[in-house]
Amino acid sequence: MAANKMKAIKVSKLGSPEVMTLEEMDRPVPKPGQVLVKIKAAGVNPVDVYVREGHFGSYTLPMGMGGDAAGVIAEVPAGESRFxxxxxxFTCEGADPLTGAYAEYALVPVRNVFPLPDVLSFSQGAALGIPYLTALRCLMIKANAKPNETVLVHGASGAVGLAACQIASAWKMQVFGTAGTEEGLKLIRDNGAATVFDHHDKNHKKNLMDATGGKGFDVILEMLANENLGTDIEVVAEFGRIVIIGSRGEAKCSPVYMMGKEAMCVGVLLMKSTDEEWKRIGDELVKGINEGWVRPIIDQEFPLNQAAEAHKAVMQHTGGSKGKIVLIP
Structure with missing residues (x-):
């Protein structure tokens, strides 16, 4: 392959995982405000699945896929001094839609690029962006979480859930987590959840309330609202906050529980972050890396040409998540 060429995953139509194809394209040149990153690992996130399926509006096709990655700076424009x-x-969101992050090289705005300490591998670096910054935005900004409050991470064994357990534990919150397998339960316990629950248990709702002495949870982070929001509304505490991170359909719930408790429910989408929020959560993430309480867990690594298989793995949430899925160019 010529020196000015690269390979990247492209989507020419929205739909199933198979719409993603590996194609050759010209290696792009960074403009002011951008850098070119040689990708060593790219993170695969549920939001990538939603985009590929067309759930977030219209897109200019063909387009690249993904926004999270880790690698080394390959080229900087004249006048760029930060890198x-x-x-x-490591990068989070912002990858040029022509290349995406599922690629050998990606154009990324400097705003979305952060230094990767040597203590983390490139695969771990690719697991930082959306999972950790989403968890931080949920806890810091949407829930305004405080030390000693109770937090339930509902579906905690995936990448965002594990990040939330690590963060909340570091902040001295009382961390509760759920998973669907013994392996997942052990994983979330090892990553900061003091109390864990099997969300397949027929007494799941009662178990949650009993664990808080009937008070409910101050903060609930919900990974699959279409299945769990009804339960969340019943087990949230008075003046509690439910933050919806993921959903794959309609939810059935009784808002009267929210009214009686004056609880709040809010959705979160990282790409809606303001510049001020982006800086706050970015600074906190780098602090966590340096202090050692950010420890990304890798589940599976796929070669770039198996992007479709990686998406299928992300979608199989009922089998029990065990951390982050990444692509290796």
Whole structure:
């Protein structure tokens, strides 16, 4: 392959995982405000699935896929002083839609690029962006979580859930987590959840309330609202906050529970972050890496040409998540 060429996953029509194809394209050149990153690992997130299926509006096709990645700076435009060629970095969102992050190289706005300490591998770096920044935005900004409050991470064994357990534990919250397998339960316990629950248990709702002495949870982070929101509304505490991170359909619930408790329910989408929010959560993430309480867990690694298989793995949430799925160019 010529030096000015690269391979990237492209989507020419929205739909099933098979619409993603590996194609050759010209290697792009960064403009002011951008850097070119040589990708060593790309993170695969549920939001990527939603985009590929067309749930977030219209898109200009063909387009690249993904926004999270880790690698090294390959090229910087004249006048860029924040990064230099060879720097280890991780990225979150913002990858040029022509390349995406599922690629050998990606154009990324400097705003969305962060230094990657040597203590983390490139695969771990690719697991940082959306999972950790989403968890941070949920806890810091949407829920305004505080030390000693109770937090239930509903579906905690995936990448965002594990990030939330680590963060909340570091912030001295009382962390409760759910998973659907013994392996998942052990994983969330090892990553900061003091109390864990099997969400397949027929007494799940009662178990949750009993664990809080009938008070309910101050904060609930919900990964699959179409299945769990009805339960969340019943087990949230008075003046509690439910933050919806993921959903794959309609939810059945009784809002009267929210009224009686004056509880709140809000959705979150990382791409809606303001510049101020982006800086706050970015600074906190780098702090967590340096202090050692950010520890990304990798579940599976797929080669770039198996992007469709990686998406299928992300979608199989009922089998029990065990961390992050990444692509290796």
């Amino acid at each position: 230099k060629v060879g720097d280890r970095v």
